[in-house]
Amino acid sequence: MSEGQLNLNLRVWRQKDAKSPGQIESYAIKGVSTEMSFLEMLDVLNEQLLKEGKSPVEFDSDCREGICGTCSLSINGCAHGPERGTTACQLHMRHFKDGETIFIEPWRASAFPVVKDLVVDRSAFDRIIAAGGYVSTKSGPHADANAILIPKPQADAAFDSAACIGCGACVAACPNASASLFVSAKIQHLALLPQGQTERKRRALRMIEQMDLEGFGNCSNLGECEAACPKEISLENIATMKREYVKAAVHPSGR
């Protein structure tokens, strides 16, 4: 691909810490290569700010290849930016135009408080997983792996749900800041597998209860989460979660 250069106007959310109010600051950045990733563009901005004696913009990132779920930028109002099925770290500058103004903000949700600038606290997700998002098994000897046969379509469907990277884009995209897509992906992953059956009802009840306790909003079937999800987790997961919840709530111990 041929390389181009962009001059951009950035409007970036700056916030000193969780307690301080934040505001949008403007920065001009010149000569951005279209081959750069969005985060590399921010690296360049930070180098520029450092040389000017200003404080750099703090943002989270780690693997920078779309799998760890660390990066969490709302770009022009879209979680992870405009490209479908793409995390901010895999978004490349070739998707932007010379002279464009780009707004960069943190995830917005009361359950994800801002830590600093673009960094947010997503520990609520860990607490939801701790509330039953697992199969209760121990390290040690188990039946031979092939003793449990799982039809390929079922295994593939479980994988599709398990592919969630826990980035929180679904929450950021949802007008209600609901965590339903995240929670439902784990519930469906394990509900589809024989290993997940024993604790199926308890899991659904506990995880949903924890989700509510954390202050996430309710799902009103708008589908923004699916559109923003970098792993394209399907809205069907939420339908499954609702069914699982009703079945579990009506008959907590029965079939």
Add this chain to the structure above:
Amino acid sequence: MAPLPSSKIPEGPIQGKWQKAKFDMKLINPANKRKHTVIVVGTGLAGAAAAASLGELGYNVLNFCIQDSPRRAHSIAAQGGINAAKNYPNDGDSVWRLFYDTVKGGDYRSREANVYRLAELSVNIIDQCVAQGVPFAREYNGELANRSFGGAQVSRTFYARGQTGQQLLLGAYSALMRQVDTGKVKLFPRREMMDLVLVDGKARGIICRNLVTGQLEKYAADAVVLATGGYGRVFFLSTNAFNSNCTAAWRAHKRGAYFANPCFTQIHPTCIPVAGDHQSKLTLMSESLRNDGRVWAPKNAADCAKRTDQLSEDQRDYFLERRYPSFGNLVPRDVASRNAKNICDEGRGVGTTKRAVYLDFRDAIKRDGENTIREKYGNLFDMYQKITGENPYQVPMRMYPAVHYTMGGLWVDYNLESTIPGLFVAGEANFSDHGANRLGASALMQGLADGYFVIPSTIGDYLARSHPEKISESKSEFAEAESQVRGQIKDLLNIGHKGKKTVLEFYRELGLQMWNEVGMSRTDAGLKKTLQRIPEMREEFYKSVLIPGTGEELNKNLELAMRVGDFFDLGELMARDALNRTESCGGHFREESQTPDGEALRKDQEFSYVAAWEYQGKQSEPTLHKEELKFENVHLTQRSYK
């Protein structure tokens, strides 16, 4: 100078060593386990698996990670798969064959007993992961699917599309969160280990920096497990995550843990090439792609700028298939990487930088259809397209080797205990199982074997034998270590506030020096130059590095500055180790030691040992200790993949 402790390899035939070791271990009764606290640093495959398993056994576990969630540890990014000697495809695999392949693949620089145990445990790992609900790939009959993976002639690799690391880590993370739920494991995310605390010569705790508040925190325990990953980021550009670093391991090294084989680094042959100066990291494309993709370069340098559809079959050089007819595109990583480098050195590289070769799926798509290829590698093809803007279903991928994994690490004995009593090291952070070259799909296997099965047994034995006395963070050793760290941070910020050159600028310079001289091939002159250059860079760094802000807040430049400071020291040790080892083996290629046709030439008489380096302070050279490697089960031969 303390001699190298015994490697504690159990007596007897290799097949029975682990059983014997386990039987000889002292046990702790369930009621007493809850009286012990173990610190686990890191939440990747090894760390999360160890923390979860120790919690299940009843120990109190304090588990730390630098990420905001344990689920984000870099194991998550492993793509291709995990080896296990299940022999489901009935193609002749066995524990013995996996053991043999791994020792040979490591170019005879690993410990036989450790590798045998790894092969043995591989079978249990798959059962364990399936029980957790890890959605491995399956056949239509519902059984687990297998594929062959770089360097293996049997299909022993289990996988979950191109996201095996993610699925295995989420399995370990779920086991970990279950223990968090029970209260046996306490999680400490966004914490960076700054020092190891020794009391009476034993590892008894750590000093951490809370990365959100900047506060230093002290934690005491009866034993400490480091599972903090590898040090590939010393090269700046690598496939490792942006925050992966060597600080925890390096600081333990400075406290007395020997560092083994630091020069053994793995260069992965199939990564997306560097695109420009802005590049912050490199992206690996799983080597499973070499099962179907064919590696080639134009025969003539003049054809390198041409479109690939204009090059006929006889204008293409499928150099791996040509040079290694029996292994072809599936030669081990070190061999594939060096060949790609040689092709580019000859001027036959492709792409804008001329540092790339093709990986072509044209023939596979013709043979199996686009859908089959999409099913196997869809996510990798998408990733490639996102990064390069090119469609690999239509044009060949461009690939170049990049740093991917480090086989070296803290020295450990058979029980994974370092030279500091009570300090255990698991996963990539230790040196133990891969010798001079790691085979594909073996890292996940080792991380989980260490975490699920080895550490939980050996820690118990250590605690039962050493009867650690109860201590708390109020011991003076903790205050001393904390005040040292506080001083380091203060000094660094004092320099940083007057500094002119950013941490990233220094980091890129160090990385380039390492890549050019301590990378894919190494020479006496280049290594000596590096040993001279690094101290100069480090001196400049501690005079003029620019760091903004304070120590009492989230400050990623400060975090990075401390990590880069440690990378200077480690980089120097790597160059020293590479200079000492005047043979070529595995990923360590000394240009002075090669066969007439350019393959790595080992010198078994001189170098059949583990080089374990002891830190001797800032002003002195480290001391080299040698652990002789004995090969009683695998016959040493020159590796041949012809």
